[in-house]
Amino acid sequence: MRGRYRILLGAAAGVGKTYRMLEEGRQALDQGVDVVIGYLEPHDRPDTVALAEGLEVVPRRKIEHGGVTLEEMDVEAVVRRVPELALIDELAHTNAPGSQNQKRYEDIEEVLDAGIDVISTVNIQHLESLNDLVFELTGVRVRETVPDRVLDEADEVVLVDLTPDDLRERIQAGKVYPAGRIESALQNFFKADNLSSLRQLALREVAEDVEARRSVVTFDDPLARRAIGDRILVLVEPGPSGQRLLRRAWRSGQRLGADIDALWVHPPGDSLSDRDRTALAALRRLAVTLGVHFLEEEDGDFVAAVKRVAGDRGTTYVFWIAPQERRLELALGRSQLYRLIEALPGIDIRLSADRPRGRQEPQ
Amino acid sequence: MSFFGLRRSPKAGSDRRVLVAFSGRLDPVVLAAALRIARAENAALVPAYLITVPLSQPFDSPLVREVGQALPVLEGIEHEANRAGIEVDARMERGRSLRDGLARLWSEEHFDRIILPANPESRHGFSESDLAWALMNTPTETIVLRPAPAEAA
Numbered sequence: 001m002r003g004r005y006r007i008l009l010g011a012a013a014g015v016g017k018t019y020r021m022l023e024e025g026r027q028a029l030d031q032g033v034d035v036v037i038g039y040l041e042p043h044d045r046p047d048t049v050a051l052a053e054g055l056e057v058v059p060r061r062k063i064e065h066g067g068v069t070l071e072e073m074d075v076e077a078v079v080r081r082v083p084e085l086a087l088i089d090e091l092a093h094t095n096a097p098g099s100q101n102q103k104r105y106e107d108i109e110e111v112l113d114a115g116i117d118v119i120s121t122v123n124i125q126h127l128e129s130l131n132d133l134v135f136e137l138t139g140v141r142v143r144e145t146v147p148d149r150v151l152d153e154a155d156e157v158v159l160v161d162l163t164p165d166d167l168r169e170r171i172q173a174g175k176v177y178p179a180g181r182i183e184s185a186l187q188n189f190f191k192a193d194n195l196s197s198l199r200q201l202a203l204r205e206v207a208e209d210v211e212a213r214r215s216v217v218t219f220d221d222p223l224a225r226r227a228i229g230d231r232i233l234v235l236v237e238p239g240p241s242g243q244r245l246l247r248r249a250w251r252s253g254q255r256l257g258a259d260i261d262a263l264w265v266h267p268p269g270d271s272l273s274d275r276d277r278t279a280l281a282a283l284r285r286l287a288v289t290l291g292v293h294f295l296e297e298e299d300g301d302f303v304a305a306v307k308r309v310a311g312d313r314g315t316t317y318v319f320w321i322a323p324q325e326r327r328l329e330l331a332l333g334r335s336q337l338y339r340l341i342e343a344l345p346g347i348d349i350r351l352s353a354d355r356p357r358g359r360q361e362p363q
Numbered sequence: 364m365s366f367f368g369l370r371r372s373p374k375a376g377s378d379r380r381v382l383v384a385f386s387g388r389l390d391p392v393v394l395a396a397a398l399r400i401a402r403a404e405n406a407a408l409v410p411a412y413l414i415t416v417p418l419s420q421p422f423d424s425p426l427v428r429e430v431g432q433a434l435p436v437l438e439g440i441e442h443e444a445n446r447a448g449i450e451v452d453a454r455m456e457r458g459r460s461l462r463d464g465l466a467r468l469w470s471e472e473h474f475d476r477i478i479l480p481a482n483p484e485s486r487h488g489f490s491e492s493d494l495a496w497a498l499m500n501t502p503t504e505t506i507v508l509r510p511a512p513a514e515a516a
Contacts, residue, residue, distance in 0.1 A: 128435050128438075240452040243452065243453060244453075247434055254427070278471070281471055285456065285457075286454070288423050288457075289414065289425065289426055289430060289456075290425060291426075291427065
């Protein structure tokens with residue numbers, strides 16, 4: 001039988017994931033569970049090192065690469081040891097060349113397949129589907145990513161949370177990075193705004209995970225299903241941003257177990273350019289591939305059309321590209337966004353930032 | 364490449380389009396070449412992930428597993444195009460075979476240039492016969508690119 005998989009998710013390095021993993025390992029040990037450390041990244045943090053003392057450590061595997069000796073988790077040794085619980089830090093880690101698996105999360109799958117329970121850790125920015133968003137929020141492109149299915153397939157995902165101020169205090173106090181890196185860390189990745197955005201992402205991810213697990217429960221009564229299940233309405237426009245929004249909504253829909261409708265609203269008599277007509281056809285084809293219901297409404301009042309369709313379809317969640325509205329429209333209360341919020345009480349609206357055309361990113 | 368090696372942004376809304384069609388994964392060398400070509404032509408890059416629908420399945424059935432594989436690949440390409448300052452308009456296209464998917468795509472949309480990765484040794488590239496067929500039937504100028512040597516094995 002496959003082992004149980006518990007992932008400790010954090011918004012950033014330093015929130016205490018590894019510490020929490022060791023604490024849980026020690027608690028299990030005290031309760032008589034056979035626990036080993038499969039891999040630990042103590043990052044030279046004295047508290048972490050102290051907490052690991054007394055826990056059995058499976059020796060690491062040494063790999064020679066380019067004249068350098070690298071150390072990785074010895075998967076075979078962990079499996080041979082057959083503990084009840086293995087603590088394996090940093091599942092997003094990329095193994096040294098020559099390792100059996102390219103990534104540590106693949107190593108962990110082998111350990112789980114051997115019937116061993118695993119507690120592991122990961123930061124939110126490593127999730128593949130959030131890579132783009134994390135870059136947009138923080139300006140930092142994360143290279144080590146893991147597929148979302150890793151979180152989906154875990155038995156439990158637990159948020160290890162720390163407020164941005166508390167984390168910055170920990171960094172300032174030298175509890176996360178050595179003295180020489182503190183200022184640079186605080187001025188760059190660990191700016192309060194970045195940490196706040198990452199924390200929101202982590203909170204949302206865990207909330208969606210909880211929701212997804214809850215919605216696995218099946219209801220025989222269609223009315224009950226309608227009342228409890230989510231239904232997403234994606235407000236699309238022909239073009240690349242419409243394609244991106246629909247794909248993003250599909251991913252959320254998968255996680256929430258929600259059905260998805262895509263809606264294109266256009267004014268009566270509006271004629272499309274050849275380019276838009278082609279883009280619309282492509283959007284329809286994408287909807288078919290994704291299993292999304294594509295709806296088209298001819299209405300001069302965009303908000304009224306959305307309200308009508310959302311009511312008919314039992315929408316609980318709306319996805320939209322943030323509209324670029326002029327200050328005057330906002331000042332006069334004619335904002336489409338405000339009108340939409342007012343028109344859809346009780347429906348969550350998720351705004352997605354449109355990516356500028358061919359924006360160059362820092363190298 | 365513009366003056367002093369600085370990269371330029373494409374003209375917003377350029378109507379020129381360069382298609383690079385593939386399945387499974389896109390070789391980084393091919394992607395880099397496709398981006399260079401798109402930049403040189405001031406065109407949008409259209410990376411198209413081709414999904415083969417087995418005959419045992421209705422053609423219009425949702426393809427959850429395949430979409431799950433295609434999404435991160437397309438997002439990765441979009442990141443790279445974005446980094447390079449190239450407009451990108453990704454597609455996921457279906458067909459009963461790679462050829463069928465390609466034919467459907469170029470019958471639906473106009474492309475100024477088509478790029479096909481050759482990789483007869485791998486299921487991710489177009490086979491020799493696929494390429495021969497494509498060159499006979501393509502509606503526009505088509506470039507066949509070899510993958511990196513290590514990828515071809």
